[in-house]
Each structure stands twice: as structure tokens, then as C-alpha cells.
Amino acid sequence: MRQARFSLPAQRNLFLLASGLSTMGSFAGLTAKGWVLMSGTNNPLIVALQFAVLALPTLVVSGPAGVLTDRHGCERVLVWAQFGLLGGALVGALAMPLTSGALQAALLLLSTLLVGIASAYELTARNKYCALLVQHPGELGSYLTSFSVVFNVGKLVGPPVGGLLVALTGPSLALLLDASTYILPIVSVVWLLEPLREQEQRSQQGESASLWAAWRGCGADLRHVLRFTALFCLVGFFHPGLAPVMAADFIGPGPQDLGLFTSVLAAGSITGGVLLQRNSFRLSQRPAFLLGSSALLTSLAQLGLGIDGPRAWTLAMAFLIGWGTAVLLSGTNLITQVGASQVLRGRMAGLGQIAFLGGGGLSGLLAAGLTMRWGLGATCAVLGAIGLVIAVQELIRHSQDRLTLASD
Template sequence: MSHPSPHARQRVIFLIASGLSTAGSFAGLTAKGWILMDETKAPMVLALNFAALSLPTILVSGPAGVRTDRVGCERVLIQAQWALLGAGLLGALSIPVFDGQAQVLMLLASTLLVGIAGAYELTARNKYCALLLDDNSELAPFLTSFSVVFNVGKLVGPLLGGVLITLAGPATALTLDAATYLIPIASVIWLLHPRTELEERSAPGDKASLRVAWRECGSTLRHVLMFTGLMCVVGFFHPGLGPLIAASELGNTPMDLAVFTSVLALGSIAGGLLLQRNSHRFCRRPSRTLAGFALITAVAQLGMAHGGDVPFLLAMTLMIGAGTAGLLSSSNLITQVGSTQILRGRMAGLGQIAFLGGGGLSGLIAAQLTVMMGLQATFAISGTLGVFFAVLEIWRRGDSVLTEIRSV
């Protein structure tokens, strides 16, 4: 009877620690969203909250990738996790200490700091994963396993957040968010033993820059990043406007928001599982994969614009979750598997700029459109543009193949 390798057990530990932390994070995000919705009733504030989480990646992910490739992913990962703990505690303390506009500003500041620290954490974690492998072929399935675990956390976290807000108040949910960051910190410091001798670090100077990574990654990966950014600007605004969508379609209680977010997460899990089971095949056809997931999201947005009863709208929400998660996870997977080890920190940074930076801009655009034209019209515009660009991508580049699959 064969036994799992030490690194296989460590991969499981890393996945579990990350999943528990993710669940706590989404409990906290649910609490913040509900507080901001309850305090302000303003779509733009909700969009600003998501933008504070995502837009820092435009400025921070580049330096995060450069630092990861320069000083080592393990060191950056630990530092980022401590920073996430501090940012989470700031949000928890804002509830008993502040109220009114000051509380809203402190919550937004907490989210901004989480976004900055999270950019470093995600960039370092992507490169760190390759150091927990026994064989090169394990990279794609392991990276997609993180997508599944992340989306399971998205499912459990909002339900937990809704229950905690209802029973114990938002401060408890935000405190739990902060405390869960201790789990991955402890696992990386004491339990995991990555193969650090395999890590390639860049030398200081111009060759360590983001510009060099963009030039050396190749035309296929550059197009993957550009198409991902385009599709995120077109339609990845739902996390930011989730409380508004839930209040409009289901109701404005914390549990209504939790149900909506959890259905979105169920779709994300489905998209992640589909990608995991086809990770190598999907990597080979990057344009077809990315455009296919984008098309699922766009069609579902048109369904939301059309409207219907609650089961239909939840089905469209499920599709949005699947399409969005598939797009983001496959973009990350393709850029990591298709790049060399020395570039992976910076490629993760470029990927974050594409999908989180694009998503933050999209949230602000969608919030303004919602104020001007209404939520259904916003869905219609986003869905129509999404269908157009996805179909165009399949028509023009659907047969393109990623032939240079790199080693660990």
C-alpha cells in the first residue's frame, strides 16, 4: 500500500489552512458589506469597498511580484499574512470604537489595507505552491485545487458571516476574520517545509522589473493577461455590488445577502472543479478556455437583466459564479504553468493587475451606471459587451495553443 509523500501531506495542510482563512475573510467581507449597506444605502459606497480591496493591485501587484522574485516567496508570504492580520483587526476595532461616517471610513481603510497585503500574499503564494511539489505535472492540479478551496471558503464564509451578524453582531464576524489569518501564519512558519532550493530568484537591477517579465513571458501569455483584464472591466463587478443585488432581488436582511453570496460561491466551486478536472487540457487552449468562461458569465448577466422569479435569478447567479471563477482561475493557472520559475512572482502580479484591478474599475463603472440607469440596464450592457468580446475571441483565437508548458 502506497503512502502519500511528505510534500503531498504538506499540500493538504496548506490547502486546509488557506481554506479556513478564506472562510473567515468572507465572513468579514459579508459583515462589512451589510454594515455599509445598512449605514449608507449607497451603491457607490459598496463599489468603493470592493474597489478598495481590488484597485490597490494596480499599483501594488507589480512591486509585490518583483519583491517575491527578488527576496523569496516564503519570506514575502509570511510578511503579507501578518499584515493581513493587522488589517483585519483594524476592521474589527472600528465597530466598537467608531460610528457613523467615521466607522464607514475605518471599514474602507481596513479593506484598503487588506487589498494591499492580499496582493503580496497572493503573489507569493502562487510561487510558493511550486515549492511543495514532487513532480512538475502536479502544478496545474495543485493551483486549481486552491481555486476550489477558495470558493468553498466563499460558500461557507458568507453563511457564517450572516449567522454571526444575526446572533452576535458584526464585530464578532470581523474579529473572526482577523483571527483566521493566524492559521496560515502558523502553518507556514511551523508545519510546512518547501523545497526552497528549487526557487529561482531574480538578481537586482533592471532584469528584475515587471517590464522584463511582460516582455519575456511571450505573446500568448501577454494576450491572456490583456483579454482577462478586458473581460474583468466589462463585467466583474458583482462582488462589490453583491449587497445591492441581493437587496434588490431577495431582501435586505443579513441572511438574504448570505444566501445570494453563497449561491454565487456554489457556482464558483462548480467552475473551479471543472477547471481542476481539465487543468492540463484547458491550459493548452487558453483563448477558448478564457472566452468560454467569460461567455457563461455574460449570458447569465443577460438573464439577470431579463428578470424572473427567485429560482431563475439564483440560477443566473450560480452561472455568474461559475463563469467568473473559471475566468480568473484559468488565467492564473495558464500564466503560472506557462511561465518560467524565475518569472512566476511577477506573472502573478501581472495577473492580479488584470483581474482585480480590472474588477475594481468595473465595480465603479457599474455603480455609476446603476445610479444613472438602474441595475437591470447595467446587467444588460455588461452582458451584451461580454457576449460580443467572448464570441470575438473564440472566432479569432479559438484554435491557438499554449505549446510551451514550463517546468517547476
């Protein structure tokens, strides 16, 4: 029997640390790109386009990513995806010092697009890979939700770091930091981690390995979870795409104002993520209650942003939006993983990405168009009201529903 360099708990912590540092660099880079695009164009649609090109590739590639992960193995796909993330980030890092104007904006968007494509593969493979770092199935829910906490800590630290670097040195250093942090997960997976590879179940060739087979085979409960998440994200997950516009309108026009706004969003996300992580087993058994209540909180906070209040009020609403959306997204991922059999988990991760990132990418474009027509406050109020109706209906109709967790 082989002797691992590190115990499984140590490997889990190492993988979390590498992912968290990479996330911090990613958000520093996204903050820098958002500020460059906002200051260069002053066009909400262009700013929203950055999140759209980050998120919308999931509609096209998350399905194939899930199929590839289940067919060829999560570890192999994870490494490929991490090298893709590094390459995409380098495009942005090189665009800043070497180009300017419209070409620079186009290359920054191309960089984000490449990162979005690679991220779809990385997240799909990582979800299934996590199951190979736990000894018992009961540990999986807590470990998966730990990534939400670590992700949001990176989202909390990254934007002010990016804003500070932009203010002090310009955006080039922030984008270089973004690219360099992708090296850490590559090193950890290729050389340091030794997962329980024998536990992985792969799909066979043929119709049973398709995304459609996973959709049919996952059961009515998980299909409902995916449909609800996609619908709500279409109207309630626009803040990542419009964060620079929201910060400039509600807080101030500087890069550090953007860093403050996104950090408050992240602080709310951390709070919600920690509560979910500590109650992951119990909450995963009541999917409609978990997702409906988080959607309700998000909608109420969006309605609050429609009120012309002081700066502290805006930041409080941003905190609640971060809380609600983090629980919604992490909860969807948790439910679809622990509720599906191991052989389906790569494809379920792909379907989950299509639901929340695909819906979110479209939501950002929708909100940008409404903002240009009605203004930001009215847009937040209208979309918040629609989301409120969706959330309340889910809670009334399904809040007592229970999910049977997969045994493997």
C-alpha cells in the same frame, strides 16, 4: 539530508486547509462590512467602494509584489503578507465596537484597503510558493487550481456564517472571526511547512528583475491572456463589488439574503473550479478556449439578470456567474503560472492580479455609476451584452491556439 515533519502531499493539504479556513473568515468579514455599509448609507457607490479598495491596490502594488517575490524569495514575502492581512483585519474588528457613523465606515474601508494591499503580496508569493510544494512540474497545475476550489468553498461557507453572525450578534463577531483566521496560515508557513526551497529560482538585481522585463519575456501568448482578462473583467467582474446591492434588489434586504446570494455565487464557483481542477492540464494548453468560454457563460448570465424573473431565476443566473468568473480568474492564474518559467512566476502572478482584480475593481465602480443612473437590471443587461461581444470575438479568432507549457 533533512527529514521533513510531513510528506509533501500532507504539506500541500495542510496549506490548502489553512488557506481555506482563512478565506471563510475573510468572506464572513466582508459580508458583515458590506451589510454595515449598505444599511448605514444605502448608497451603491459606497458599497462598491469596498470591493474597489480591496481590488484596486493590485494596480499599484502587484507589480512591486511580484518583483519583490522573485528577488527576495516567495516564503519571506508570504510571511510578511500574512502578518499584514492580520493587521488589516484587526482594524475592522476594532472599528465596530469602538466607533460609529462616518468614522466607523471610514475605518471599515481602511481595513479593507489594508487587506487588499497585503492580499496582493500574499497571492503573488503564494503562487510561486506552491511550486515549492510539488515534486514534479506536472503536479503544479492541479495544485494551483485546487486553491480555486478551496477559495470558493470558503466563499460558499463564509457569507452565510457572516450573515448569521450579523443577524444573531451583530457584525463585531464576524469581523473578529475574520481577523483570527489569519493566524492559521502564519502558523503553518512559519512552523509546519518545509518546502523544497532549493527549487526556487530568484531573479538578479537590475533591469532583468523588473515587471517590464517579465512582460516582455513571458511571450506573446501570455501577454494576450493578460490583455483579454483585463478587458473582460472591466465589464464582467462587477458582482463582488455590488453583491450587497444585487442581493437587496433581487432577493431581499436582510443580511441572510446577502449570505444566500453570495453563497449561490460561490456554489457556481466551486462547480467551475472542480471541473477546471480535474482538467487543468488539457485546458491550460488552450487558453483562448478556456477563458473565452468562461467569459461567454458569465455574459449570458448577466444578460439573464436583466430579465425580471422570479427568485429562482435570479439565483440560477448568480450560480452561472460564479461558475464563469471562477474559471476565468483561476484559468488566468493557471495559464500564466504553468506557461512561464519559474524565475518569472512571482511577477506573472502580479500581472495576473492587475488584470483581473484591477479590472474588477474598476468594473464595480462603473456598474455602480450605471446602476444609479439606469437601474441594476439595465446595467446587468448592457454590461452583459458588451461582454458577450468580447467573448465571442475571442472564441472566433483564437479558440484553436495552443500554449507551450514551461518545462521547469
